Amino acid sequence: SMGLEHIIPNEEHRVRLIAGLYEAVVLLDDRTYELDTIRKDSTMMLAVSALCRDPRGSRIFFLKGGYEAFSSEYPEFCNKCSPPTGLSLPLSANSVPGSADSNCTPCGTPLYDQGGPVEILPFLYLGSAYHASRKDMLD
Numbered sequence: 809s810m811g812l813e814h815i816i817p818n819e820e821h822r823v824r825l826i827a828g829l830y831e832a833v834v835l836l837d838d839r840t841y842e843l844d845t846i847r848k849d850s851t852m853m854l855a856v857s858a859l860c861r862d863p864r865g866s867r868i869f870f871l872k873g874g875y876e877a878f879s880s881e882y883p884e885f886c887n888k889c890s891p892p893t894g895l896s897l898p899l900s901a902n903s904v905p906g907s908a909d910s911n912c913t914p915c916g917t918p919l920y921d922q923g924g925p926v927e928i929l930p931f932l933y934l935g936s937a938y939h940a941s942r943k944d945m946l947d
Contacts, residue, residue, distance in 0.1 A: 826864055
């Protein structure tokens with residue numbers, strides 16, 4: 809079980825939630841349509857469990873289709889944002905390389921997959937899983 813401090817890292821928002829100041833909490837991921845299809849050890853289910861253990865009066869909702877469906881249906885309510893500086897890692901093991909870009913849309917290439925593998929010593933290269941899966945980059 810995971811505590812709210814890991815689910816909601818922003819202390820101000822976490823304190824407001826614990827105090828019961830939010831009427832509703834909306835959970836979403838990239839594109840899931842059914843909550844019962846999500847793996848039990850996924851980030852989404854950890855958040856659901858933590859919030860359901862102690863909801864503090866907030867109603868909890870799941871946005872079907874996630875950000876992908878919402879942004880295609882209601883683009884006027886979505887911001888085009890730049891990713892935070894630093895690493896941009898997928899939240900779940902079933903994320904596909906190329907599923908995020910600098911405009912927060914589900915198509916494009918993540919920063920860590922841009923370019924190619926880097927030779928750090930003769931015949932020793934550093935790259936991502938995406939690079940390793942591309943035979944043309946390995947030849």
